[in-house]
Every structure is written in structure tokens, then in C-alpha cells.
Amino acid sequence: MGIKSNRTRWHITWRTLVAIFLGYLFANSVSMLLMFILPLDRLHGVVLGTLLTFVFWTAAVMWIFSVDRMRAAAVPMLICTVIFSAAAWRLYLMDPAL
Amino acid sequence: MNGAFRQSMTWLHTWSGLVLCWMLYFIFVTGTLGYFDTEIDLWMTPENPAQERTDTLSNIALGQAYLEQVAPGSERWFIYPSQNRTRPHLMVGWLEPKPDGEGGTFKSQKLNPKTGEPLPEARDTGGGQLLYRMHYLLHYFPHRIGYYIVSLATMVMLIGLITGIVAHKKIFKEFFTFRWARGSRSWLDAHNLLSVSTLPFQLMITYSGLIFSLGLFWMPLVALGGYGFDTERLRALQDVFGGEEPVPAQVAAPLMPLAKLATEVNADWHDSPISIVIVDYPGDANSQVTLTNSGVGRSGRKSIALSGVTGEAVDEEAFKVPNASVAFALTMVDLHEGLFADTLLRWLYFLAGLMGTAMIATGAIYWVQSRKKKKNTAEGFGMRFVECMNAATIAGLLTAVAAYFWANRLLPVEMAHRADWEANCMFLVWGGCFVHAALRRKARVWCEQLYAVAALFLGLPLINAMTTSSHLGNTLPAGDWVLAGFDLLSLATGLIALAVALKLRPSKTTVSIPEPANAAAP
Numbered sequence: 001m002g003i004k005s006n007r008t009r010w011h012i013t014w015r016t017l018v019a020i021f022l023g024y025l026f027a028n029s030v031s032m033l034l035m036f037i038l039p040l041d042r043l044h045g046v047v048l049g050t051l052l053t054f055v056f057w058t059a060a061v062m063w064i065f066s067v068d069r070m071r072a073a074a075v076p077m078l079i080c081t082v083i084f085s086a087a088a089w090r091l092y093l094m095d096p097a098l
Numbered sequence: 099m100n101g102a103f104r105q106s107m108t109w110l111h112t113w114s115g116l117v118l119c120w121m122l123y124f125i126f127v128t129g130t131l132g133y134f135d136t137e138i139d140l141w142m143t144p145e146n147p148a149q150e151r152t153d154t155l156s157n158i159a160l161g162q163a164y165l166e167q168v169a170p171g172s173e174r175w176f177i178y179p180s181q182n183r184t185r186p187h188l189m190v191g192w193l194e195p196k197p198d199g200e201g202g203t204f205k206s207q208k209l210n211p212k213t214g215e216p217l218p219e220a221r222d223t224g225g226g227q228l229l230y231r232m233h234y235l236l237h238y239f240p241h242r243i244g245y246y247i248v249s250l251a252t253m254v255m256l257i258g259l260i261t262g263i264v265a266h267k268k269i270f271k272e273f274f275t276f277r278w279a280r281g282s283r284s285w286l287d288a289h290n291l292l293s294v295s296t297l298p299f300q301l302m303i304t305y306s307g308l309i310f311s312l313g314l315f316w317m318p319l320v321a322l323g324g325y326g327f328d329t330e331r332l333r334a335l336q337d338v339f340g341g342e343e344p345v346p347a348q349v350a351a352p353l354m355p356l357a358k359l360a361t362e363v364n365a366d367w368h369d370s371p372i373s374i375v376i377v378d379y380p381g382d383a384n385s386q387v388t389l390t391n392s393g394v395g396r397s398g399r400k401s402i403a404l405s406g407v408t409g410e411a412v413d414e415e416a417f418k419v420p421n422a423s424v425a426f427a428l429t430m431v432d433l434h435e436g437l438f439a440d441t442l443l444r445w446l447y448f449l450a451g452l453m454g455t456a457m458i459a460t461g462a463i464y465w466v467q468s469r470k471k472k473k474n475t476a477e478g479f480g481m482r483f484v485e486c487m488n489a490a491t492i493a494g495l496l497t498a499v500a501a502y503f504w505a506n507r508l509l510p511v512e513m514a515h516r517a518d519w520e521a522n523c524m525f526l527v528w529g530g531c532f533v534h535a536a537l538r539r540k541a542r543v544w545c546e547q548l549y550a551v552a553a554l555f556l557g558l559p560l561i562n563a564m565t566t567s568s569h570l571g572n573t574l575p576a577g578d579w580v581l582a583g584f585d586l587l588s589l590a591t592g593l594i595a596l597a598v599a600l601k602l603r604p605s606k607t608t609v610s611i612p613e614p615a616n617a618a619a620p
Binding site for chain 1: 102326335
């Protein structure tokens, strides 16, 4: 079971905050990377990315809550967020239109 | 999907649902009533009964004639021709220039669609529109704050839906399972039945609720990154959902008769006539007339911009839906609003909304029931709190809505800030329900709360008959199904509440039905 009932309320509060905020950043980093690498015009990419962010956010929250020890999901998610953001930032700097 | 995953998702479903279920219930009740906002408006302004629908083009001509007299210097006019449901009257709007010259204040006036005369001033009321606006802005909050809170609740709703789906081992089988009068089991079965049968609607309404104007106000990072953190271009992106604005030439030129200008377009769109006319800079050489119909999605919704001076189409490309993602977003938003829905479809929307409301209510009640079963020890504060909140929200909000309608009939017509006080009455009564639930003996709370719902809704047609002439005695013979429908639906709500209250009446010899020993925990 993901969350044991004897865990303190701080554990749950902390996990909820991580799910909301790290999940938000994670979802945006995935969408932003997709927006830059998909072969779509900018408007299409931006709209598609934004529409998908809500789906990724939901998935991220579920991921954080699905593991026994939160670290098992939070660490890979943090690493993914950093890598995706860095890649998106690189593409952003290389983009001739920006 | 292994058992541990399903269990953790059940946990997430339970707790995310519980934390916000009362707010979601409020959003669902007010939003569902919003599908009949115009009908409620009509009931709440008995001074202005619905008019017979007249021809779209003559509506546009009458609207123009009125605006030319009242708002010649305005930078934007709006004409909303009367239509079967959404608009029982012809309505015009305009931006009244502010003294400092920045933007304008929106003013509107309802007109008689036959004569173009302004309708007599009705009582000051929030109408169905206020109920509808509460479902995304709440009340007493600054708009922006209310919008953020509702958006966050919607996000939690989406998580609740998805986790609810994956938590089920046999979603299809459970759909056909209903165990009547078996305590918490029955509540769970009802919750499953309501959720699964309306699942496509619930997913659509929740996801589309998130993407109004793309959700850009709280999900702007992708758009900002894509446009080089240029907020001007971000605003331009939002124009995709609105259309582009012209720049005035500052040279006077007479505006064409709008009815003439719209004739050809209206004939082209015969199956869905013009529903909005917007005139930018009327009387300027660059004036632009935007015509829009009430269709849905990529194929149905049509918009065209014409020069107000020559009548020629300007930049048709700007009004084409640019790509599949934008088309998807527009379609979702159109589906959410359901403005295109005719009577039958509108009732379906209403029914699906009610089932969503009941889904939330049964879920909240099941939480209490299932915990009662588990531990028979003394109840903690949490349990008491949830029970209180459940009764005061699930039944109490209905009492509050009824009180809102009562206030519409009973508050003096000449009262200052009357519309505000209608809403204040609603929330005062609701507050009273919370106090009642907190103080009253537990066994009586639900029953008495439901008596209140029954009393107020059953009394509504009576109070209507005592204060207006648009009561059932007149509306039924006249076949006015909008106004009669309101009263009949009130009666039905009251009767259902009364039936449930009588069933829940605490008897001295309470017989509890034993749970089967082998009932597996959900």
C-alpha cells in the first residue's frame, strides 16, 4: 500500500506539496520540450503542449502517490524535470524565431 | 496494474475526493443550474416575459437603430438577436467610454424584438446568470481568486476521476452491480453506477473546465517559453479564441445598414443563424463587423469579419481555425458550455450534471458509512466534521438555492442592492444550515435538513402564485413550459426531498441491517 495509515500527517502534507509543485514543474517541462521538438508550427505546439500539461500533471501526482517511499518517485521526477528543462532551454536559445 | 498500485490510487481517490467534495458539489449544483440559466432568468424577472421569436435580420436592424441613438461614440457595439432559448429578448450592448479614455464599461439593454423598444425595467436580480457565474467565480471573492480556487478544485476533480477509474478492478462488472439497502455497500454501488454511466460527460466537463482560454492564466509556462517570454504575444495567443481587433482610422465614414450587410451571411448559415454581431469602431472608416453563429467546434462554429463601410470580407484567414489542437480546445469549450444544445440535449446536459452532483454526494456519504462500519469506537472530530459538512452541503445548499428564489419573490422591488441581497439570503440560509448541522442531535440532522429543502421547494410555486401572475394556474393553460417547468421542477424537488426525509425519520426502534460477513473491503 502506498500510504500507510500510521504515517504522520506531516508525511502526507509533504507528499501533497511535492505532488502539486514538483508535479507542476515536471508537467510543464515535458510539455515545453514537446513544444520545441515536435514538428509543428509554434502556435500548434504551444496549444498542444498547454492542453497536455494538465494530463501530465495528473500523471505526476499519481506517480508521487503510487510509491511506498516518496523518494522513489520524487527523485526520478526531479531528474527528469531538470533534464527536460535544460533541453528545452537549449532549444529555446537555439530557436531563430526567439 | 498490481494490487499495491490500485490500493494507493484508491487512497488518493478517497482523500482528494473528500477534501474538496463540498466545493465540487457547490460547483456542480450551480453549474448544472447554469444549463437553464436563461430559463431561471425568465422566472426571476416576471416583468419581462419571453417574446415570440422574430427574424434575425430585423433584430439586427432594430439593434442598430437603438445603438445609433444611445451609443454613437462607443468603440464597440454588440447585438444579440433573440433566439429560441439562449435569448428570449433582443439584447444590445456597448462600451461606454470611460472619462479617462481607457477602454470602456460594458452596458446592455434588452429590447422588444418586435418593436425595438427598450423593455420595462425589471426587478434588480442576479437571475440564473449569477448562479451560473458562481460555478466558476464562487461568490464574495475577487473574480481572479475565485477562478483560481475553482481551477484548483477542477484539477483535483480530474485526479479524482482518473484515480477512480484505475482503482477499479472490474469497472464493467461493477456497473451492473447494485445491492439495495445494504448500508455502505449500497452507497458504493450507487456511486459507481452514477460515475461509470456518466463517465464520458464527467471527463469532458472536468477537462474542458480546465482549458477555458487554454488555462493560460495558471498554466502559462509553455506559451511563455514558446513566445520568448513576450507577454504581448501571449495576449495575441488568447486572441485565437477571440478574433483580431482593427485599428481605427480616425476618419468618419457611415456604417452600412447591418441587416443588409448580414443578409448573405445569414442565408449561408441557414441551419445556425447569426447569434452575435460585434461592431468595432462604428462610424469610423476602419469599422469592422464580426458575425458569429452558435455552432459548435470546427465544423459548426462560424465567424466572419466584414468591413462596416463597404461590406467586404476582411482577412478571412484570421477566422479559420488554424490547427487541430486549437480546434480540439474550441470544441471542448463549446461542449462544456453547451450553448448549441436544443431542448432535448439541454435536458440531457442537465441530467448528466445532476448525476455528477449525485456522484459527488454519494461518494461523500459513502466515506462516512464505510468508516462507521469499520470502527464502532467513539467517533472522533474528523468523522463528526465530515458528517456535519455532508448534511449541511448536500441538503443545505439546496435549501440555500431555494432561499435565493424565495428572496427574488419576497424582497421589496425598490430595495437598494436588491440583487446582492438575494445572494446574501442564499448564503445566510446556507450558513444557518451549517449551524444547524453542528448543533443538532446527529440522528435528526439529515432528516430536518431535508424537511427544509422540501418546505422551501414545495412552497416556491405557492409564493410565486401569491406574488406574480405567472403561476401554474396561468402558465400551464398557456403552455408556457419554461415558467411552468420551473414550478413543476420545484415541486418535484420538494417531493423527492420530502420522501427521503420521511424515510430517514429517526424511529424509536431502529433496525440496522446486518452487513454480510464475507463482504470484502473495497
